Amino acid sequence: VRFIRNKKTSIKQRKFLQKSLKLKEEKVKDPFEISKSLNNLGKVYKTKGNLKKAKELFERSLKIKNELRDNQGLGVCYNEIGEVYRLMGNFEEAFEQFQKSLDIKKKVSASNFSKSSDNHGEGLTLMNLGLLYKDKGEKEKAIISWKNALEKLNNYSPEFKQVEEWLRT
Secondary structure, three states, rough: OOHHHHHHHHHHHHHHHHHHHHHHHHHHOHHHHHHHHHHHHHHHHHOOHHHHHHHHHHHOOOOOOOOOOOOOHHHHHHHHHHHHHHOOOOOOHHOOOOOOOOOHHHHHHHHEEEEEEEEHHHHHHHHHHHHHHHOOOOOOHHHEEEEEEEHOOOOOOOOHHHHHHHHHH
């Protein structure tokens, strides 16, 4: 029953996000909002395992973020694309995308007075990098990456608790 309910929720969510994207592309025409919708829709496809479609949406978002010179958004896009490559088993490309994300997020953090959200973003990428190392069988590198993630994440965030759990296993 839970699977059926989750599947229905996912389908409704995807349809809502598709309508939202169409509205933003046709009526609102705000590139920032379009890019956000592309990312949100990409996350739904990624969660459902449609990695090709997710990658396509994240890459469209990345192109817009480049045009807008939205460095924080670029960091998010590279992280999402890296996660898709990791899930596809393309570890080399995943590593490159995570590295691009980290480089950008570090620059954004260094240039902002309020660093909490950027630090959190760095932490998320470090989490994913740790998963990549784990998938490659490089447990020591995974542990180092996750410990670095803990330094960046908010102690009360679900991600912090997830990393703590991974480090215990």
